[in-house]
Amino acid sequence: MIITILSAIALLILAFAYTVTLEGIARKIEARIHRRCGPPFWQNFIDIFKSLTKHSISHGFIFDFGVLMALGGTIATVLFIPAGNLVVFPGLDNVFVIIYLLAIGLLGMAMSAVGSGNPNASIGIGRALTQMLGYELPFMIVLLGVFFHFRTSSLSELAVLQNSGGTYNVLIMPIGAVVGFVSLMGMLGKKPFDTFIAPAEIASGPLVEYSGKYLGLLMTQHAFGTFIEIGLFVNLFLGGGKTIWEFLLKFFLVYFLAVIISSIMPRFRVEQAVKFYWKWPLILSFIQVVIVVFIMGRRV
Amino acid sequence: MNPVWLIAVPLALAFISTFANKISNWLLILSAIFNAVAGIFLSFSSGTVSYSIGGWRPPFGIDLIVTDATRILLPVANILFFFAVIIHFSKKRASEKFSVVYTISLASLNGILLTNDLFNLFVFLEIAGVAAYLLAMTGKKGESKVAAFKYLLLGSVGSLLYLLGVAVLYAAAGTLNISAIATKVSDGLLNGDVMLVSSLLMIAGLGVESKLVPFNGWVPGVFTKSSNMATLVLASVYPVAMISTFSRVILAVGDRRALDLVIVLGVATVLIGEVIAFKQRNLRSTLAYSSIAQSGLAIFLVGIGTVEALTASVMLIINNALAKFVLFSVDSYTTEELGADDLESLYGLGRMAPVVGLIFTVSALSISGMPLFFGFRAKLLAISSSFESLLVVPIVILLAAVIEITYYFRWIFALYRPYQGEERARLSLPLELMAIGVVLAAILVFLGSSSYETLMTFSKAGNAMVDAIITLGKNLIGGV
């Protein structure tokens, strides 16, 4: 019990510190690609804490409640992500639970944003939900193949099985891993799939009315969300890690790749994004899962 | 009581009324009352009884036959006729010209239901036919004359074909008594090809009056163009006699092979009738095509020929007669009151005149075979017995039933839809129509929700349809 609580606290702090640092590094990387100098890597910490010190406005009960629900749901989800050998709830970290628990955060965010009464927020949420229907489908279908193959949907067990089997899933199911990565880009809201934020067009969409601490909380939520999404990918396809350091390294590599790709991309319109996801990633995911189910079979 | 009175009394009264034109209406009513009472009286006994006419023993002379089937169908036909007469004459604008025709048609219909002789049947068919042609031309417009003329043409051809069939059969069997021929047929004494030819000719001949495709071209014209009273009689009373006689004759003296044809034609009639009825936007023509479909339904069961099938057939005939009576009288009432009977002009009728709405709904639901109504029991039995045949038969029947339900519900909903047109005067429902409609609707509901024992009567009728004539024939031949 005590160990669970301690590891939960450790995981939360790790997730926050590491992801926010990486976000800062990402800004730096992006700046370097633009041939700029870029902000210091701790810039995102400053941004978050500054936001928390500012004054803010609220648009009523649901505006507050939704933000709390978003952050609460996301924090809850983080606790189910195994980080190397730091596993808070071994065996109970079912991927379906993680994906649906993450949806609480999304729903809270959506409610709060629309509760602000700003149409830009509604448009942004509409786009975000539409895009979600795009990227989740191929991802979930690939997951079906993974679970079928390994006979488990527990994230930590999947990582252990990959490590003990000697090969990572990215080698066993390369097509699936590619699809998973493309879906991950959508989940992270990285370009070209960031149409729901679109600052110049719909004034940053869902975030349009958030000020001060609300913005700070949502930035924290975003950091946790990033940790969950990349953590899922690392554990599913790259075997998690035997130690926490291995996990963090893989995490960094995946995030780095995503940032590099996103910084040279233009932006899809939302229906283009959905069409894209329903074309190549979906076809590839079906190919992958058919290979897994009908040719490879279950892992012995 | 000797059933010959059911024929003789109306015939005699008709004869009198040709001389006493003034009282012909009263004579019609008198004969209708007499026949209704006598019909009911007849139904109290049971079993198959043969009555010889003129003292000649049956295989040689003409005889009338009363079976368990007749005991149901005869009262139904006579009572409905009586109701039709009441509805008609209560309006006080009855034309006296046609009273004789009605009286004669009553006599001939009873004759058709009762006779056990093929040639005698032909005579009654001719009389009924001539009466029907005259009734068909009673419509207000000239179109009804055209329709009646078509009916005349088809009817005469049908009668001739029937007569030809009878002649062929007579040449082969040497007798005209249905029971006697039936015995010979069942003993295999007749040549197969001769039988087939005569059966085909008789199917075609009787098919005209029984509204079997493709011999029923007259139906839509006559039913839509003729006067209300004539349509009521032609659509509810005539089918009872015609379809039951069709099945009686074909089952008794028909070739087994011809029964396949009956199934095919019956099912085709159902499908064609329902599909065309679905298209109609006018209540009376919908009902006309629905009548065609219903007779097809009753007739294809004859082709199956089991007791269950014939029971279903009798039930369908009665269900159709009762329900169509109500539906056609509601239709004639609306055409008179509202001037039209298309879908839009019926809007709101059910709210304006609740009783009309109620009896219409009950009858329509019964015809389309909803649970709780008589039609459901009939259709249930029909479908279950149709499994004797190919699997495609019940499927087609069910498909047709779906179409039927859809268009009947269109009409029911139309009745209850809010009406947006100009203000209409409050409709006053004639008392007798209300009473008769409610009684008939109540009977439909009662029979639909009654226990199995009540429906045993129909089972007896179905049994009689299959067995009675041939049993009688065996006795007769044995007697010879």
Added chain:
Amino acid sequence: MNNEQTAWERVANMLRARSLWMLYYCTGCGAIELPPTMTARFDMERFGIGPMATPRQADILLVTGYLSTKTLRRVIYSYEQMQAPKYIVGFGSCTINGGIYYDSYATINRLDLYVPVDLYLAGCMPRPEAIVNGFKNLMDKIDQGEATGWKDYEANYEWYRKNQIDALGEVYIHDEFHE
């Protein structure tokens, strides 16, 4: 001006100085100087300064160019939608003295009569170097707790309000077509 700060405020001000999100109100031609300031040549982001989409999120209101009575109304509205601590940067000489259109009936000549301006960037237009320099000055001011325009606005709201009404007039019919 009272310059004493609690420790908490000092930390907060330090953070605020290093993370400045700006809302640029492109009223005039001055905005053309911002892209070079943000992109590779001068790279504003290294100071933690970045553009934000809405006044709710922003710390700095950048009024880039001359103001007419019509735009001033919107500047004030946007400023009031921003959350404290908030700073206004008047960009170019138009915000100081009306610029080349100073004698037009519709031009607002002095921005700080209506909203508290924490920093003016002089020039027509100021070069990116000047902008960066100005922002550095603003950061220093914030760090030391001297950029207190938002407090002034709260304290002297009556005065600002009167000036605003004098320039813009009272609006009696509140709908989309009159304000």
Added chain:
Amino acid sequence: MSILTLLVASLLAAPILYLLAKFNTKIAYGAYAALQVFSFIYVFFTGRSNVSYEVIGITERLNFNFGITPTNWFFASIVLLIISMSAIFMFPLKKSPVKIFLLALVSAGTLGAVFSQDFLTLMIFWEISTWASLILIIQDKEKSPREAIKYVTIASIGTYSMLFAIFYMLDKLGSIDFSTVATRIESATVEVQLVILISLGVMVLAKMGVFPLHIWLRGSHSSAPDEFSPILSGALTKIGAFLLFTITAALPSFRIFSQLPVFNGIPMVNYTFALLGGISIVVGTVMAIRMEDAKELIAFSTVSNSGYIVMALSIGGTYATAGGLMHVLNHAMASAAMFMAIAAVAYRTGTTKMHEMGGLILKMPVTFATYLVAIISVAGIPPTSGFVSKWLIYQQLVQNGLPFLAFAAFFGSIGSFMYVFKPLAGIFLGQLKPQHRNLKEVPLVMVVPMAILTLLTVFWGMLPSNAIKTINAVTASVGINAVEVTFSRIVALTGEWDSILVTTVFAIGFFISLFIFMRAKKARQVDLMDNYTAGDFLYTSELYHFSYRMYRPFDRLFEKWPSMEDWLSSLSDKIKELGALLKAIFYPANPQLYIGLAMVAIIGTFWWLR
């Protein structure tokens, strides 16, 4: 007292209530609600343990067979729960004697159907409730007759298909009892088995509103009286699930079709049904996303969720069967709660068009909470019961390796976020319309049933083991393995999860964020109209409420798809054209043509038969 007494009482209640309502509608509605609540309590508490059978003879071969088995009890409790809640809920709404008569008839028919032990009893009582509901649908609204015609057609397709199946069974197997048929069907030939199960399946598809027979749902559900929609969607479609469970689980469809081609452990027939379920998930989801009327939207969500139930029960197996039954439970509650919430809103605002409302959250907080929990359940998010069923269904999909069905399941699940959020945003969130400024929450009598359904949804979400244990008893009675559960954990093939843990962790996360939120500076409350407008001034709230065509980009993707909505009307046009053709052939204008036709027929048949 027995089930039979209850049934007779509810049937007799219909005319009595009608007469009572002529006298005083309030007493009649109160009596109706009391009767329904009593039946629910009676069935729920007495039927759980005992198994009993009752028979009334109607013919020598056919009987009305009633019985309480775990299956009957399970479905009856769900259906009666929904009906009794709606019965309380409808009290303040528009009353009429006809409506109460029909409602009582619907309830009686439903009661008879869920306690039936043979197909004919099931069908007859089902038909009673169907036809009563049909007339009930056309009571209130203008457009309803046109929509009800679709219902009639589809329902009669189902009815006659089932009638066909019943007589076919009687003919080939000699019985229509569930239990006797289950034993005899195994020795029948494949054709017989196929005909029986497919024609019963058509009934299921028609009544549950599953592709391709789903077209009636939109019109009927949306044009039904507001108080009746919860019953229609929550209770009546669930009888279809009862029949489906009977034919897939009680009749051993898996064993008897195992000689046919089998895909991933699922026989072809079941796979086809599952596929139809999958298609209706997708169709229902896409159409629901595109609707602008809240009731039409929920109607399509019913299509989608019926698809889930059909898919799960057709796949069979331990997890999908349990998941399907669980989904019956939580979709009944969720859809009833959603329809109730919309009815409550419509009761106050008089409209169900989403873009005509907005910002009602503070005006109608309980209604909002009801709707919120219901949609969380529909979307399958953890602390509600909706997640449990979806999780179980996914387990089976993974176990059998069914990517195409899984595609549909995932599509429906993720797509449901989109459609359930639309009414939430359109009705409850966003800008308040000026004409709704003085709205109040609905009366207590409407609030209570909504609250009960909400609490039950959350309860079974936090403690699914409670429901799963009951479902295990149901599945055990038909010989399917039980899902392994402990107090808080559910264990399945690919892992386990702990509902209490998930709830606790979520609560902890929530309190962490609440702590940060409280520590930071208190926010200033501003009006909804004080909003970022790019500097423009705003006074008309309608202009700032974005809910009409919220998913326009998504809409555009599906604009050119063929509309199943037009299928029926085009079919009816086809039938009419065929009618015109047949009329031209068989009823020409000239009498000589008839006679020619008749002659051709006679000669032709002579050669055929000879």
